[in-house]
Amino acid sequence: MSGATVPGTLLSRARRLVARSPAAVALAKRVYRSPRLQQTAAFRRFVRSRAAGAEAAVQAGAPPQLWLETVLTCNARCSMCVHSERKMVGVMSMDLFRRLVDEASAWGVDSVCLSIYGEPMVDKRWLERLQYVCMAGMTYSFFSNASILTPELAAAMLELGGWTEVNFSVNGFSKPVYEAVMPPLSRDRVYANIERFLELRRAHEGEVPRVTVSCVTLAENVHELPEFVRFWRPRVDRVSIADRTDWLGELRKTDRAVPVRGRLRVMDDSQPQTPCPAPWRKMYVYADGRVSPCCEDAALRQLILGDTNVQTLRQIYHGPGYAALRALHLHDRRGDHRICGACRVNPPWI
Numbered sequence: 392m393s394g395a396t397v398p399g400t401l402l403s404r405a406r407r408l409v410a411r412s413p414a415a416v417a418l419a420k421r422v423y424r425s426p427r428l429q430q431t432a433a434f435r436r437f438v439r440s441r442a443a444g445a446e447a448a449v450q451a452g453a454p455p456q457l458w459l460e461t462v463l464t465c466n467a468r469c470s471m472c473v474h475s476e477r478k479m480v481g482v483m484s485m486d487l488f489r490r491l492v493d494e495a496s497a498w499g500v501d502s503v504c505l506s507i508y509g510e511p512m513v514d515k516r517w518l519e520r521l522q523y524v525c526m527a528g529m530t531y532s533f534f535s536n537a538s539i540l541t542p543e544l545a546a547a548m549l550e551l552g553g554w555t556e557v558n559f560s561v562n563g564f565s566k567p568v569y570e571a572v573m574p575p576l577s578r579d580r581v582y583a584n585i586e587r588f589l590e591l592r593r594a595h596e597g598e599v600p601r602v603t604v605s606c607v608t609l610a611e612n613v614h615e616l617p618e619f620v621r622f623w624r625p626r627v628d629r630v631s632i633a634d635r636t637d638w639l640g641e642l643r644k645t646d647r648a649v650p651v652r653g654r655l656r657v658m659d660d661s662q663p664q665t666p667c668p669a670p671w672r673k674m675y676v677y678a679d680g681r682v683s684p685c686c687e688d689a690a691l692r693q694l695i696l697g698d699t700n701v702q703t704l705r706q707i708y709h710g711p712g713y714a715a716l717r718a719l720h721l722h723d724r725r726g727d728h729r730i731c732g733a734c735r736v737n738p739p740w741i
């Protein structure tokens with residue numbers, strides 16, 4: 392083992408240990424986001440060295456993590472999501488989807504996340520897409536509200552294989568809270584769908600996906616989060632209690648200034664903006680083929696660095712849009728960018 396891999400291995404072990412406990416994740420986030428820590432020279436040196444390492448990896452040809460928005464349409468209107476305020480619909484064409492999967496596979500991307508801002512199972516061609524990903528030799532993961540996850544669909548997906556991870560968004564424990572936060576979905580149907588899926592997963596003899604159940608901390612659900620965690624922890628691999636975000640201020644009813652029990656994904660004004668890892672690490676291809684380095688700009692979709700209808704993934708990732716954005720972040724000039732400068736998220740480099 393080389394000296395360079397030891398810290399990386401220790402870091403990933405530490406991350407895995409922390410990720411098992413929602414309380415440890417919350418504590419780690421609080422420490423990472425502490426304005427006092429972020430203002431230290433050591434922290435800024437750490438971020439600069441991570442950005443320089445990411446830049447070297449891009450120059451060496453390493454591909455990014457890839458998200459494909461197979462559908463933008465969603466069947467829920469969650470209170471913390473822009474879908475509750477704005478009509479957002481769309482489906483990625485099969486021709487574009489196949490071309491992107493082919494390109495990604497040839498580029499060395501081994502796994503793809505098949506959702507960004509819609510509910511992937513509303514797509515009538517969902518299984519067909521999964522088959523295509525598997526035939527290309529890639530694995531897949533996705534986020535879902537589980538409202539359409541019938542036992543038949545779950546069984547077909549388990550049989551197909553290639554499914555490494557699923558994150559079920561379940562933003563309430565009791566029926567009144569769940570249904571107030573995630574209308575018009577039925578709490579009992581969703582909980583039953585997930586429980587039946589978990590039974591199928593236990594009975595399946597081949598490889599099975601890792602399951603996370605996640606909940607965004609909201610004023611409506613914060614009082615029942617301990618019960619939520621107690622219920623799900625013995626059933627799934629990971630319970631994630633996420634902080635809400637304001638989607639770059641695009642969600643009108645989110646009060647940017649008031650976190651719920653100290654939990655808010657966006658920074659307060661006392662925190663310095665640090666270089667963001669997204670322009671090095673990530674490509675999000677929206678349902679219409681346009682590409683963004685992150686999903687913060689989910690509603691207005693103005694942070695667009697290319698268009699896969701007329702460019703390849705590699706052309707975009709190594710093209711002038713990504714390069715210019717990386718240069719701004721690398722030189723700590725994120726504030727000069729119209730969108731990244733207004734963004735109040737400091738995604739972690741760990």
Ligand code: SF4
Binds near residue numbers: 667670730731734
């Ligand atoms: S700074 Fe914000 S808007 Fe810019 S790439 Fe990072 S997360 Fe996205």
